Amino acid sequence: MNLEKLIPADVPPEKKGEFLAHLQETTNGTGRLMLFAGDQKVEHLNNDFYGPGIPLEDNNPEHLFKIASKAKVGVFATQFGLISRYAPDYKKIPYLIKLNSKTNIIPYSAKDPYSQQWIEVEEAIEFARYSGINLQGFGYTVYLGSEHEHSMLTEAANIVHTAHKHGYLAVLWMYPKGNFVKDEHDPHLIAGAAGVALCLGADFAKVKVPYKDGKFIPELLIEATVAAGNCGVLCEGGKKIDERTFLQELYDQIHIGGTRGNGTGRNIHQRPLEEAIKMANAIYAITCEDKSVDEAIKILEA
Template sequence: MASAIGDLLGSDADSLLNHVCKAIPKETLHLPGPDFVDRIFIPSDRNIRVLNNLQWLFQSGRLAGSGYLSILPVDQGIEHSAGASFAKNPAYFDPENIVKLAIDGGCNAVASTFGVLGMVARKYAHKIPFMVKVNHNELLTYPNQANQILFGKVKEAYDMGAAAIGATIYFGSENSGRQIVEVAETFYHAHELGMATVLWCYLRNNAFKSDKDYHVAADLTGQANHLGVTIEADIIKQKLPENNGGFKALNMGGSSYGKLDERMYTELCTDHPIDLCRYQIANCYMGRAGLINSGGASGKNDFADAVKTAVVNKRAGGMGLISGRKAFQRPMAEGAKLLHAIQDVYLDKSITIA
C-alpha cells in the first residue's frame, strides 16, 4: 500500500513521508486513536448521548476503530449551485445516490442538507451516520454575498436520526458576528440533544487576497480554528494551508489588524506543508478537537492531490479528510475508489506522525 501511495506522491514523496516536525513536537499533541472518545471527551462536558454518537462516527466505515474519519460532504448543490456541481454527473441530483456513494466508499459519515438526508432518512439513517449541514450560503441573491444562513432547526436533524450536525462560519466577513452567535446557540442545542458538532471554519474577506490568497494562510485559518473550538465544535473542518503570514500582510501600510507575535512564524511553524497544517491543529486545542481538512475542487490529478492532502493531514496529526467534489463528480465506482485511496493513507501504519 505504501508503494502505491509513494507513486501517487511522485517527487513530493520524500519531503512528505520523511519530514520531522520540530516546531511543535508530536509529543505535545492529542493524537487520533481507537480510544479518542474515552481519552478526550469523557472528561469534557459532553453528555452520554454525544459520546455515543461520536463513538458511532469513529466505529463506522473502512476506518472504523482507527480514530480517523473519512466523510463525504455533498452540500455543493446549495453552496456552489446544483447545476455547476452535478453537471459532470447528474446522478447526484438524486439524494439516494449521495448516500450510496458514502456507503460504497467506506465513509464514516455522509454530510449533506436537511433536504437530501431527510428524503432518504428512513432507509439509511441507521446504516451510516448522518451529519446534517444546518446553514448555507445561497447563491441567488444578487450580487452574491458571503452570508451563511440557517436552513432548518436542530430538532429536524435529531428527528431524522442524525449523529451530528455541521455548520459554516465565514470568519472575517461582515456577517461573522451574527453567524458566531447563531452557530454557538445551534451547537449548544445539538449537544443538548446528543449530537456531535462539526464546524467549517472558513475565511471570507476580499482584503485577504493580495499578493497571495491569505484565505488559506496558516495563521489566519489557525485563528479561525481557535474560534471554532471556543464555541465547542467537536471537530473542525478547514482548508489545507498553502501559505503563512496573513496577519503580517494585512498589517502592511500602517493598518492595524489582529495581533501577532513573530514567534508564530519563527518558532511555531515553518513553510513546510506539514508544519503549516500542524499549526492549524495546535489551534484546535492541540488536537483535542480533531482537524479534518477539505479535499478541494475536482481537477486533473484528483487521486494524487487527495492522497497528498491525506498524507499532510495525517502526518501533521489531523483526524482525516472530508472530500466531496473529487468523489461525486465522477462515476460512482471511480468515486468510491478515490475515497478508498484517501482511507488507505490512514490505514497504512508505515505513514506515521511527523
C-alpha cells in the same frame, strides 16, 4: 487514541455513552474523521454536478447516496431536506446534517456572506428518531471576517452545545471570507479559524488548505493543528485532481501536518459510481485504517 478524552464537558453524564459511540463509529476508533461532503448542491449550485469532465450520473442527487451507502465513509454531510427525500431508501448511511448553507450567486466582493441556520437541532433529532436514519452529528459553516460573523458565531455556539447535550458530534466549517479577507489560504489565518472552532466547542473544524506561493506544504498545517488543541482539524478536499496527488497530500496532512481527517466531496462524487466507491475507500483507508498511499492506490486499481 483514547476517545474518552475527546468527550467534551457539556455532554451530560447520561449521554456520554451515546457520544462515545458516535465518535467510535465515525472514526473507526482512531479519532480521525473521513467526511464525505455532499453539501455543494446549495453551495455551488449545479456547477459541481454537471459539465465537462463530470459523469452524467453525478447530476442525479441519488448518486451521492449510492456512494455513501456502498463505500466506507465516516459521515455523509448534506442538508436536511436532501436527506429527507432519500432517507427511506438509505437509512443506514452515517449522516451529518448540515444546518446552514448559501449559494455562491452573490460574490463575496459585493456583499459579505451570511449563512443562516435553516432548522433547529432538536427538530433534526426528532426527524432522526421517527425516520430511523443513522444520525451521527451536525455541521455548520462560519464565515469568519464577514460583517455578519457575530450572528454565525452565536448560531454555531448554540448548535455545538445543543448537539453535545443530546450526545451528537458537531463539525464546523471555518472559512474566512468577506471584503476584509485578502487570502483565505493564509496559514496564520487558517490557524486562527481552527482556534475559533475550538473556542466554540466543536469536535472537528473543516478548514481551507494552507498555501505558500500557491503551493501546499504540509508543515504549514502544524500551526493550525496545534492551535486547534483537542478539536480535530479536517482539510477541505477542493477541486478534483489526480488520485495519487490527492492521496499523497491527504497522507501528508495527517502524518506531517497533524490533521485528524478530511472533508472530501468533488474528488469522490465527480466519478462513475464504482470509481467513486473505490476513491472513498482509498481515502478512508489512509484516514481511518492507517494505510499507506501505495496501499490506498491498490484499492483504486483493484
